[in-house]
Structure formats: structure tokens, C-alpha cells
Amino acid sequence: xxxxxxxxxxxxxxxxxxxxxxxxxxxxxxxxxxxxxxxxxxxxxxxxxxxxxxxxxxxxxxxxxxxxxxxxxxxxxxxxxxxxxxxxxxxxxxxxxxxxxxxxxxxxxxxxxxxxxxxxxxxxxxxxxxxxxxxxxxxxxxxxxxxxxxxxxxxxxxxxxxxxxxxxxxxxxxxxxxxxxxxxxxxxxxxxxxxxxxxxxxxxxxxxxxxxxxxxxxxxxxxxxxxxxxxxxxxxx
Amino acid sequence: xxxxxxxxxxxxxxxxxxxxxxxxxxxxxxxxxxxxxxxxxxxxxxxxxxxxxxxxxxxxxxxxxxxxxxxxxxxxxxxxxxxxxxxxxxxxxxxxxxxxxxxxxxxxxxxxxxxxxxxxxxxxxxxxxxxxxxxxxxxxxxxxxxxxxxxxxxxxxxxxxxxxxxxxxxxxxxxxxxxxxxxxxxxxxxxxxxxxxxxxxxxxxxxxxxxxxxxxxxxxxxxxxxxxxxxxxxxxxxxxxxxxxxxxxxxxxxxxxxxxxxxxxxxxxxxxxxxxxxxxxxxxxxxxxxxxxxxxxxxxxxxxxxxxxxxxxxxxxxxxxxxxxxxxx
Numbered sequence: 001x002x003x004x005x006x007x008x009x010x011x012x013x014x015x016x017x018x019x020x021x022x023x024x025x026x027x028x029x030x031x032x033x034x035x036x037x038x039x040x041x042x043x044x045x046x047x048x049x050x051x052x053x054x055x056x057x058x059x060x061x062x063x064x065x066x067x068x069x070x071x072x073x074x075x076x077x078x079x080x081x082x083x084x085x086x087x088x089x090x091x092x093x094x095x096x097x098x099x100x101x102x103x104x105x106x107x108x109x110x111x112x113x114x115x116x117x118x119x120x121x122x123x124x125x126x127x128x129x130x131x132x133x134x135x136x137x138x139x140x141x142x143x144x145x146x147x148x149x150x151x152x153x154x155x156x157x158x159x160x161x162x163x164x165x166x167x168x169x170x171x172x173x174x175x176x177x178x179x180x181x182x183x184x185x186x187x188x189x190x191x192x193x194x195x196x197x198x199x200x201x202x203x204x205x206x207x208x209x210x211x212x213x214x215x216x217x218x219x220x221x222x223x224x225x226x227x228x229x230x231x232x233x234x235x236x237x
Numbered sequence: 238x239x240x241x242x243x244x245x246x247x248x249x250x251x252x253x254x255x256x257x258x259x260x261x262x263x264x265x266x267x268x269x270x271x272x273x274x275x276x277x278x279x280x281x282x283x284x285x286x287x288x289x290x291x292x293x294x295x296x297x298x299x300x301x302x303x304x305x306x307x308x309x310x311x312x313x314x315x316x317x318x319x320x321x322x323x324x325x326x327x328x329x330x331x332x333x334x335x336x337x338x339x340x341x342x343x344x345x346x347x348x349x350x351x352x353x354x355x356x357x358x359x360x361x362x363x364x365x366x367x368x369x370x371x372x373x374x375x376x377x378x379x380x381x382x383x384x385x386x387x388x389x390x391x392x393x394x395x396x397x398x399x400x401x402x403x404x405x406x407x408x409x410x411x412x413x414x415x416x417x418x419x420x421x422x423x424x425x426x427x428x429x430x431x432x433x434x435x436x437x438x439x440x441x442x443x444x445x446x447x448x449x450x451x452x453x454x455x456x457x458x459x460x461x462x463x464x465x466x467x468x469x470x471x472x473x474x475x476x477x478x479x480x481x482x483x484x485x486x487x488x489x490x491x492x493x494x495x496x497x498x499x500x501x502x503x504x505x506x507x508x509x510x511x512x513x514x515x516x517x518x519x520x521x522x523x524x525x526x527x528x529x530x531x532x533x534x535x536x537x538x539x540x541x542x543x544x545x546x547x548x549x550x551x552x553x554x555x556x557x558x559x560x561x562x563x564x565x566x
Contacts, residue, residue, distance in 0.1 A: 074441035092435040106425050107444025
């Protein structure tokens with residue numbers, strides 16, 4: 001059995017009276033891709049924001065390679081091996097594509113891919129000298145991915161990287177993400193596209209209204225009554 | 238040669254060297270120009286003030302242009318520097334030139350005191366620094382501190398006045414401020430500051446220690462304002478709190494920086510020389526039209542060159558090269 005990279009225990013997050021996350025728990029192992037699905041507003045991105053230090057959880061603990069993460073800052077989390085991409089890409093628009101990746105690479109602990117290798121990996125080598133703000137949305141998402149990879153993360157949260165891509169591009173991105181699992185990295189993939197997830201993940205967690213309603217294989221999830229109700233609604237309701 | 242982390246192509250290295258060379262020229266040309274300035278223009282005090290404002294505009298460049306924090310209360314550091322230097326010269330009897338460093342220290346101390354303001358963002362941050370600057374001014378001008386700061390009655394540095402030393406101090410100060418900007422712009426520190434300006438959280442996820450770096454940028458900007466205030470006070474000789482804790486100082490420095498274009502080494506210098514030159518020319522020759530002409534110049538800037546002169550120039554070059562490429566293609 002591979003080593004556990006990340007474990008969440010009873011994570012809850014409230015915004016005033018709204019419970020965005022309620023006692024969410026899961027773990028992900030090295031070399032594993034875990035899918036995180038749920039309708040809009042189910043708490044997927046909030047969960048990433050909690051794990052990646054943007055929000056402090058109201059309850060629960062997070063463990064990275066068995067070590068409990070206390071209250072810490074996003075840059076320390078990034079350096080210690082947790083990173084993410086963004087649902088709405090967030091490149092440093094006025095910097096060049098190369099500089100976007102260089103910043104992160106400069107803060108990496110240990111070895112990893114060079115900036116050139118990363119840019120080639122995310123198919124942005126041709127645009128290295130161009131301002132990141134001039135890239136299209138799909139390219140900006142790949143740049144987010146490249147920037148995260150520059151820190152050689154142990155666990156990477158990928159937030160809707162496939163949105164807006166055509167089937168050929170989706171297959172390419174799925175293959176790209178799969179190759180990231182080599183070397184013991186763990187992926188947590190947030191996605192609405194089940195076909196994309198099917199090519200990529202081993203199991204999924206389904207969230208609804210901040211609560212975990214399913215945990216298991218993707219095919220089983222698609223047959224699960226509550227998951228169907230959440231995604232498709234109830235006939236005659 | 239590629240290193241294991243950064244990597245890079247020879248072209249990128251060449252472009253960086255070219256950029257660094259242009260940036261160093263942006264230091265050398267003003268320094269040479271002001272070194273011979275008195276041969277062409279005899280108003281020494283105006284040239285000293287202009288050099289101080291060039292440096293101040295670059296302080297704004299570091300705080301706002303690179304990091305994204307607009308300090309309307311920048312005059313608080315400036316005034317603290319003027320008083321810090323004056324107290325060191327008059328009470329501690331340090332030589333005037335050394336006193337300028339005390340001005341920088343005073344600016345830094347006020348800057349450190351105001352670090353908690355970084356909990357605020359955008360307009361709230363700008364307004365809070367304005368209030369903090371006024372608060373520092375009120376403390377310094379308080380009659381109950383007359384035994385230390387002379388309260389509202391101002392200070393007099395006539396005993397240490399030396400026009401030659403003041404001019405050289407202003408020149409060296411401006412050169413150091415420009416060099417600081419070149420170093421910031423061409424370093425990983427500067428790159429990280431620009432990332433912070435775009436998105437603090439994304440910068441943090443790229444491993445950037447946002448709190449540490451923006452504080453460092455703030456302290457550098459405060460030190461520049463502190464020394465600037467010290468030289469301004471020395472050159473002015475007799476000054477009152479209202480002269481060195483004047484919000485117009487912040488406004489001028491900000492407008493000069495924005496007019497020239499922030500995030501560059503050329504921009505704030507060009508902005509200061511042109512606008513302060515215009516300000517002085519109109520103010521001396523046609524003071525009745527001063528505010529009208531100055532106001533029109535600023536409105537024109539915002540309408541036609543919102544990224545400043547440097548941004549306007551860059552856009553023009555880009556359009557030209559695209560047109561040429563189109564003609565060749």
C-alpha cells in the first residue's frame with residue numbers, strides 16, 4: 001500500500017450562519033488521483049481554500065505525510081508540498097509566462113523540473129516570453145498548473161482544469177495529469193465532467209451542501225441514489 | 238547555462254541584460270544631468286527639491302508601482318525624517334550629513350509603527366495611511382512637546398546650512414534611490430513584489446512570503462521618504478510642521494510617479510522632472526494659471542496615458558512593431 005500523503009479529519013467551515021463544510025474527512029495516497037465532485041455551492045472550492053490556507057477551518061485537522069498542520073500561512077503550505085490551481089485562473093498577468101513559473105521555482109525546496117521543462121510540460125514553451133495576461137483562459141489554467149508544479153507539490157488540488165476544453169484537449173489534459181502521479185504525487189481533482197474524471201481518478205468523494213454524501217468508485221457514485229438526486233433532482237418534485 | 242531550478246534560454250538572458258542596461262542608464266542620465274544642472278539653471282534650491290521629489294516618486298514606485306499599496310500618508314515618513322534629522326543635528330550634535338541618515342531611521346521607525354495597516358487593502362489602506370500621517374504630524378506639532386520638537390514653532394537648521402553639501406547629499410540620495418529601484422526591479426524580490434501586486438494569495442501559493450516582502454518594500458519606501466524629508470528640511474533651513482507634514486507632498490510624489498509610469502525606473506524620474514518643471518515654471522511665471530494648467534495636464538494624463546508616459550511609449554512601440562510585422566508579412 002502506498003503512503004498516505006494527505007488526511008483530513010472532520011473539517012468544518014462556517015461563514016456566519018452558513019455551513020460551507022460539515023465534518024469532511026478523507027485521505028489520499030501517493031500516486032493516487034481522487035475526484036472531488038458535487039453541484040455548484042457544494043463546498044469543493046471552499047475545501048481547497050481551507051486545505052491551502054486561505055481559510056482557517058472552524059473544526060478538524062489536516063495531516064500532511066502524517067504530520068499535523070497547525071495554523072499556518074499559504075506560502076509555508078506551498079513550500080511544504082500542498083498546492084493548487086484555480087477555478088478562475090489567476091496568473092500574474094503583467095509578468096511573462098516564464099516569470100510566473102520562475103517565481104514559484106525560486107521558492108522550491110529540493111529538486112524538481114526546471115522552468116523550461118515545466119513550460120514544455122504544460123505546452124506553454126512557445127509563449128514563455130509573452131505576458132501571462134495575454135493568454136487565453138485554457139492557457140492560463142495550464143499556467144496555474146505549471147506554477148504549482150514548480151514547487152514540486154506532494155499533493156496538488158486541480159480545480160476544474162477541464163472546463164471549456166474540447167474532447168481532444170480533455171484527453172490531453174487527463175494524460176498530462178495522470179503523468180503527474182508518477183513519483184508518488186497525489187492529486188485531488190475537482191471536476192464536473194464525469195468522462196474526464198473517469199479517465200483520471202480511482203475514487204471520488206461527492207459533496208452536497210458542504211457534507212460528504214458519497215465516497216467510493218466513480219461508477220458506483222453514478223449509480224448511487226442520493227448522488228443521482230443531488231445532480232439530477234427528483235422526478236415530479 | 239541552465240540551473241536546476243530556474244532554467245532559461247539565451248534569448249531571455251540577453252533580454253534581461255538589455256533591460257538591466259536600460260535601467261542603469263535611467264540611473265546614470267539623471268545623475269549626470271543633475272551633476273551639471275547648476276551650469277544650466279541657477280536655482281539650486283529648486284534642483285535640490287526636484288532631486289528629492291525624484292527619489293520620493295521612486296519610493297511611491299516601490300510601495301505602489303511594484304507592491305500595489307498606495308500610501309497617501311507618505312508625507313508622515315517625510316516629516317518624521319525632517320524632524321529625526323533635525324533633532325539628531327541640533328540635540329545630538331551629529332554632523333549634518335550624518336543627520337540625514339537619522340532622517341532615514343526616523344522614517345523607518347514610523348514605517349514599522351504603521352505595519353499593522355497592512356491588514357487593510359485598497360482605498361482603506363490609502364486613507365488609513367493618510368490618517369496616520371496626520372496623526373504623526375499632530376504629535377510632532379503638539380505644544381506639549383515643545384521641549385523636544387519645538388511644537389508648532391518649527392525648526393531652524395541655519396547653523397549647519399551648506400548649499401554645496403546639500404546639493405551633493407541630494408544627488409547621492411537620488412542616485413541611491415534610483416539604484417535601489419534598479420535592484421528591486423531586476424531581482425527575485427522585485428518579481429515577488431509584482432506577483433504580490435497582482436494577487437497576494439496566488440503569490441503566497443507560489444511560495445512568496447507576502448508579509449515579509451511587502452513589509453520590506455514598505456520599509457525601503459519609508460527610508461527613502463525619511464532621508465528625503467531630512468534633505469528637504471536641511472535645504473529649507475527654517476521649517477514648520479505644516480511644511481514637512483503636508484499631504485501635498487504625498488500627492489505630488491504619487492502624481493509624478495503615475496505620470497511617468499510606475500513599475501519602471503524611467504517613469505517616475507521623467508514624471509517628476511516634467512511635472513515639477515512645469516509646476517515651477519508656471520508657478521513662477523503665471524501663478525494665476527498654475528492650478529488650471531497643472532490640473533489640465535493631470536486630466537490629460539489620465540485620459541490619454543493611464544499607464545503613464547512609459548506605458549504610453551511601450552504601447553506605441555508595440556503598435557509600431559505590429560504594423561511593421563504586418564507590412565513585412
